[in-house]
Amino acid sequence: xxxxxxxxxxxxxxxxxxxxxxxxxxxxxxxxxxxxxxxxxxxxxxxxxxxxxxxxxxxxxxxxxxxxxxxxxxxxxxxxxxxxxxxxxxxxxxxxxxxxxxxxxxxxxxxxxxxxxxxxxxxxxxxxxxxxxxxxxxxxxxxxxxxxxxxxxxxxxxxxxxxxxxxxxxxxxxxxxxxxxxxxxxxxxxxxxxxxxxxxxxxxxxxxxxxxxxxxxxxxxxxxxxxxxxxxxxxxxxxxxxxxxxxxxxxxxxxxxxxxxxxxxxxxxxxxxxxxxxxxxxxxxxxxxxxxxxxxxxxxxxxxxxxxxxxxxxxxxxxxxxxxxxxxxxxxxxxxxxxxxxxxxxxxxxxxxxxxxxxxxxxxxxxxxxxxxxxxxxxxxxxxxxxxxxxxxxxxxxxxxxxxxxxxxxxxxxxxxxxxxxxxxxxxxxxxxxxxxxxxxxxxxxxxxxxxxxxxxxxxxxxxxxxxxxxxxxxxxxxxxxxxxxxxxxxxxxxxxxxxxxxxxxxxxxxxxxxxxxxxxxxxxxxxxxxxxxxxxxxxxxxxxxxxxxxxxxxxxxxxxxxxxxxxxxxx
RNA sequence: CGGGGCGUGGCGCAGUGGCUUAGCGCGCCAGCUUGGGGUGCUGGAGGUCGUCGGUUCAAAUCCGAUCGCCCCGACCA
Numbered sequence: 001x002x003x004x005x006x007x008x009x010x011x012x013x014x015x016x017x018x019x020x021x022x023x024x025x026x027x028x029x030x031x032x033x034x035x036x037x038x039x040x041x042x043x044x045x046x047x048x049x050x051x052x053x054x055x056x057x058x059x060x061x062x063x064x065x066x067x068x069x070x071x072x073x074x075x076x077x078x079x080x081x082x083x084x085x086x087x088x089x090x091x092x093x094x095x096x097x098x099x100x101x102x103x104x105x106x107x108x109x110x111x112x113x114x115x116x117x118x119x120x121x122x123x124x125x126x127x128x129x130x131x132x133x134x135x136x137x138x139x140x141x142x143x144x145x146x147x148x149x150x151x152x153x154x155x156x157x158x159x160x161x162x163x164x165x166x167x168x169x170x171x172x173x174x175x176x177x178x179x180x181x182x183x184x185x186x187x188x189x190x191x192x193x194x195x196x197x198x199x200x201x202x203x204x205x206x207x208x209x210x211x212x213x214x215x216x217x218x219x220x221x222x223x224x225x226x227x228x229x230x231x232x233x234x235x236x237x238x239x240x241x242x243x244x245x246x247x248x249x250x251x252x253x254x255x256x257x258x259x260x261x262x263x264x265x266x267x268x269x270x271x272x273x274x275x276x277x278x279x280x281x282x283x284x285x286x287x288x289x290x291x292x293x294x295x296x297x298x299x300x301x302x303x304x305x306x307x308x309x310x311x312x313x314x315x316x317x318x319x320x321x322x323x324x325x326x327x328x329x330x331x332x333x334x335x336x337x338x339x340x341x342x343x344x345x346x347x348x349x350x351x352x353x354x355x356x357x358x359x360x361x362x363x364x365x366x367x368x369x370x371x372x373x374x375x376x377x378x379x380x381x382x383x384x385x386x387x388x389x390x391x392x393x394x395x396x397x398x399x400x401x402x403x404x405x406x407x408x409x410x411x412x413x414x415x416x417x418x419x420x421x422x423x424x425x426x427x428x429x430x431x432x433x434x435x436x437x438x439x440x441x442x443x444x445x446x447x448x449x450x451x452x453x454x455x456x457x458x459x460x461x462x463x464x465x466x467x468x469x470x471x472x473x474x475x476x477x478x479x480x481x482x483x484x485x486x487x488x489x490x491x492x493x494x495x496x497x498x499x500x501x502x503x504x505x506x507x508x509x510x511x512x513x514x515x516x517x518x519x520x521x522x523x524x525x526x527x528x529x530x531x532x533x534x535x536x537x538x539x540x541x542x543x544x545x546x547x548x549x550x551x552x553x554x555x556x557x558x559x560x561x562x563x564x565x566x567x568x569x570x571x572x
Numbered sequence: 573c574g575g576g577g578c579g580u581g582g583c584g585c586a587g588u589g590g591c592u593u594a595g596c597g598c599g600c601c602a603g604c605u606u607g608g609g610g611u612g613c614u615g616g617a618g619g620u621c622g623u624c625g626g627u628u629c630a631a632a633u634c635c636g637a638u639c640g641c642c643c644c645g646a647c648c649a
Contacts, residue, residue: 012598012610013584017642037641092648109649143573143647151648207649218648407649439649475608510609528608538608
């Protein structure tokens with residue numbers, strides 16, 4: 001491919017909207033172009049990278065016996081009503097109507113569609129197991145698209161689904177995916193770790209995330225400094241210190257206008273550990289729930305969802321007033337009726353605590369949880385924080401930003417039951433198919449490679465996903481001898497099977513060198529007037545900056561050698 | 573949804589009430605020059621100052637509304 005007429009538009013200056021490294025590189029190098037918030041065009045250079053990534057993904061998925069198919073991106077409402085996710089997905093789902101006023105969505109994921117295929121196609125245990133996958137565009141109306149391609153509203157995902165007869169089969173499919181994912185990310189030249197994760201909207205089964213520890217990430221991770229414990233913030237559990245204060249009878253204390261932990265601690269001159277926060281959650285048609293958590297911790301809403309279900313939401317101010325006869329900020333657990341109370345485990349033996357008095361402008365002192373409240377259960381409901389202790393080894397927990405590359409879930413029978421996807425076992429008994437769901441964000445691999453390998457000069461693609469193997473710089477292209485020699489070199493490289501991009505633009509050398517660095521092609525071959533007389537060619541490696549001076553006759557073998565070497569480095 | 577910031581040729585920016593024709597750098601076009609890390613010079617093309625409304629003799633500039641984009645948070649397979 002010639003640089004000259006290509007749709008590559010490198011930018012001389014950093015685009016102002018790009019703050020993260022990968023976003024900056026992708027825009028400046030002309031890999032992507034933004035059309036609207038969270039919506040991008042993949043220009044030829046970026047698309048070639050995504051195609052390389054897809055091929056690696058495809059090879060590894062095929063290798064574990066998954067079959068590729070393509071499901072529609074557009075889907076009628078009804079099937080999502082069967083699973084309940086037409087409701088659950090809420091505003092994150094793009095919805096539209098056809099000319100007959102029928103409702104549709106742009107699929108954010110495909111469990112329902114898979115279950116629909118399965119309920120029609122799978123009859124017997126003999127049809128199982130199955131693994132189906134696709135590489136397809138997904139749509140999610142993210143509340144805040146971010147960092148270019150890292151969190152966008154339209155993105156390309158490899159999603160696969162396993163269908164098994166039982167948990168044992170699911171374990172096998174899950175492990176096959178885990179191994180395939182490790183190979184995929186490794187082959188793409190990325191550094192990553194596997195962490196415990198939460199299923200979120202998918203379900204509550206086992207789930208693991210493949211994440212890269214990079215600064216520009218969209219995710220947060222709790223990691224133990226001492227052992228290898230790593231978990232997504234939503235599921236991470238740390239050891240906290242139990243704190244107790246002198247046991248006294250309950251007394252009311254006026255705290256006019258002091259609602260937040262900060263305000264109350266300052267006003268009463270106590271520490272945040274002495275406070276109990278009360279958070280009220282409601283769900284249509286269900287008993288409301290009061291969650292108690294110590295003042296120095298934040299509530300982990302994901303854990304609430306796991307405990308109570310997706311339909312529970314933080315209550316509105318009106319609901320709070322109705323149940324407690326007090327404004328938010330003055331709510332507490334003492335004397336409440338028709339409300340289930342759950343408390344964070346750190347409050348198990350807490351006494352002498354301060355909490356809302358269920359009376360505007362008042363708190364109570366001397367709360368003894370055991371004595372004064374009817375706590376249904378003590379469980380870990382708090383968000384882990386920097387400096388907590390590891391539950392496994394007692395080491396210090398750190399919070400790091402990370403980039404989620406892939407996610408694997410054990411769905412179990414959630415979708416097969418709600419959509420009626422059953423099979424007949426040996427005894428002729430109908431049983432729900434046991435499902436798993438597995439995703440990889442292709443653009444995130446591209447962005448991650450920028451974060452991990454890019455530098456101030458631009459991208460530096462791992463050879464396996466580089467848009468081209470070799471960048472041929474032709475200096476003084478109007479010089480006849482140079483033109484002739486570059487033609488020969490191009491022929492040699494092409495014959496050797498290398499993919500090349502030819503930069504014979506009639507501009508100064510520096511621009512070409514800088515562009516080649518910016519778009520990050522692993523190997524650069526320079527043909528110029530200096531080398532023409534002696535038939536010498538300059539070869540330069542982007543990652544290491546190494547330079548070689550070779551005879552024209554060796555140029556192809558040398559480039560092939562380097563390519564091989566670069567592949568070897570990835571697999572080490 | 574809360575907080576902050578920004579919308580002026582393709583890109584990055586300057587311009588807070590009257591210099592007539594809205595500037596500068598880069599890019600683009602023409603010509604020369606230079607030629608191994610963004611060469612120098614000359615001449616050109618290109619702008620409803622996000623949109624709508626208001627104030628004023630006069631608005632890119634002041635006021636109001638609205639749309640869009642970015643960042644932090646909330647949220648998020």
